[in-house]
Amino acid sequence: MAFLSFLDRSHTVAKPGFSRWMVPPAALCVHLCIGQAYALSVFNLPMTKLIGISQSTPEDWKLTELGWIFSIAMLFLGGSAAVFGRWVEEGGPRRAMFTAGCLWAGGFFLSAIGVKLHMLWLIYLGYGVLGGCALGIGYISPVSTLIKWFPDRPGMATGMAIMGFGGGAFIASPLSVWLMSKFSTATHVGVMETFVVMGAIYFCFMMVGATIVRVPAPGWKPAGYTPPAAATKMISRNDVYVYDALKTPQFWLIWWVLCLNVTAGIGVLGQASAMSQEMFPGVITPIAAAGLVGLMSLFNMGGRFCWASLSDFIGRKNTYFCFFVLGIILYITVPYAGGSGNVALFAFCFCIIISMYGGGFSTVPAYLRDMFGTRYVGAIHGWLLTAWSAAGIFGPVIVNYLREYNITHGVPKAQAYNNTMYIMAGLLVIGFICNAFVRAVHARYHMKPDTDGSALNAAGTAKAATA
Amino acid sequence: MTNQNTGEAETTSPLKIAAAWIFVGIPLLWGVSQTLINAMQLFK
Structure with missing residues (x-):
């Protein structure tokens, strides 16, 4: 014991x-x-x-x-x-x-x-x-x-x-x-x-x-760090209880933001090898396609660190705006790269798209922390990961089924992915709109200060909600 | 090995920090280098 x-x-x-x-x-x-x-x-x-x-x-x-x-x-x-x-x-x-x-x-x-x-x-x-x-x-x-x-x-x-x-x-x-x-x-x-x-x-x-692993002592803060005197509009200094967070529109907007960003990325991540070979027949060999997948994996990993670090400076909401705007441009560019036979442009587009896929995962915990505070951020993050599970179904299904549909309707293999890219860009437009609607969480969801540990229950916050 | 917060100081030596980072850094760098070697196939 x-x-x-x-x-x-x-x-x-x-x-x-x-x-x-x-x-x-x-x-x-x-x-x-x-x-x-x-x-x-x-x-x-x-x-x-x-x-x-x-x-x-x-x-x-x-x-x-x-x-x-x-x-x-x-x-x-x-x-x-x-x-x-x-x-x-x-x-x-x-x-x-x-x-x-x-x-x-x-x-x-x-x-x-x-x-x-x-x-x-x-x-x-x-x-x-x-x-x-x-x-x-x-x-x-x-x-x-x-x-x-x-x-x-x-x-x-x-x-x-x-x-x-x-x-x-x-x-x-x-x-x-x-x-x-x-x-x-x-x-x-x-x-x-x-x-x-x-x-x-x-x-x-x-x-x-x-x-x-260690957790910081209560009240600990890094040397030289002074928390902002007043909460900024999009960074809350209040905590929200996990089950109250699920009742907020912000949680579900961010759920869709993550789901759509991941859907767009996961669709190409799983199919990059086949897609590159079919869009550039005879140019990208199976070995080169494996190389592209490897390169994309590196961008996936690097994007997780770089985009999340950048979000500390430009804000989470703006980082997701970057993902969606850049993503829309890049997804629309992919068919052009395929049509013009520009392998370098194609590889560039995919690598940046995948870096933003990774960046979406790594930026979202800090986005949740900004919205709901640090106290239950892990638990809220846990619920948000259901968006990942959903995207894991949506992404590959959209890419695979649209490709099959196009090919059975006489579209050449080299162009079979074009519609998919435009649909992915469309999904990112929806993601952009969801992100635009994210606002600070209403004060009625905030936990009462000085309430302790597991006693921080819905009853406690319900009082706050009705106050 | 317990670390209950008793108010005592616990200064972490730079050596300990370096050891922790090397412990995770070496396998990660090895994996990245292997992937980079494979990725070079795209440019051949």
Whole structure:
């Protein structure tokens, strides 16, 4: 029980003199690990040959069946972030990061057993359910902690952590391929052992993060930082209780802002390889297309840090305006680049679009903090991540189905994506309008000052609401 | 290893901060370099 108390929020409160620069590495320890989710596809082909080894047999799993692993994980990411957000906020980051580490490693170990016994439902349960919950809890806990440590630069702070989520795939992808090559034999694919080793590595890494993470003491502020004397119009100094935040129009406007920004980005991210080859037949080879995807991943990661850091200077609302205006221009430019055979312009457009996709993720926690205060920002962020789950369905569906529709109606493959690009630009117009409607949260939703912890309940705020 | 806020000071040494950043920085840089090598295929 003494060990469990080590996880308590009270045991993570930093003493005077603790450097806040220890916290971003703690956050990165978690996000670099759970970012592996973006690289799950490297296991797809090997897992279709677990029995046949050199080629798939009828008894082997199909790609369509394996695709559900990622979908289940994404579903549980959104669900767990929403359901456990308040628990994460009130229990503290160490408990949440420890739990995420156990679930993440446990998910890998259970999946390894699933591979060994060739039982797909165990992988659905392991990576999908346990791993998905680890994704949700692990994603939000360091983000809200960083916001509290960096009140002067919340965008940059969350950008650092969420950049790690984008970077996790860079590590996981080559590591997985290397491990499988080490464990594979003429009669064995090596997926099971790779899962076990990766689960163990991720567990150790995440435990380091859970150990070094701290929360600032009440009333702490960075040396030399003076909070603005009066709240600015778009940066609140008041906190809003998580379930009250869900009742505000601001939450749902930002939900749509994120959903539309992610829908536009995710649609091209998943299809970039095929799209580039079909728009530039004979010019962009499959190897070059893989290079483009790699380049886009780097912009995705870099955009998370750069755009969120920029938002500290120009404001969150203006940053999203940049995403939408630039995005509309770039999406409209893509068909022109395809038509004129300008590969450099095409690659430039996609890289900037993807940087804004990443920037959308990393800027939104600071946007929520500006609107709803820091107290329940993690829990509110958890609910907002359902927009990500929704966008994960909208984006690929729009791109794939429109392409199919165009091709079956006689549109050449090279031009099949043009309408999709215009529709994406249209979605960004809607996003622009939603962002324009975001105003400061009405005072009736603000929590009463000096109300404490979990006692900050709806009843308390209801009084404020009726006052 | 507990860190309850008892009012004592806890000065973090620069070495500790550097170690924490190196711990996460090395794998990240390795991953980025691998991706960059793959991305170069676009320009060949």
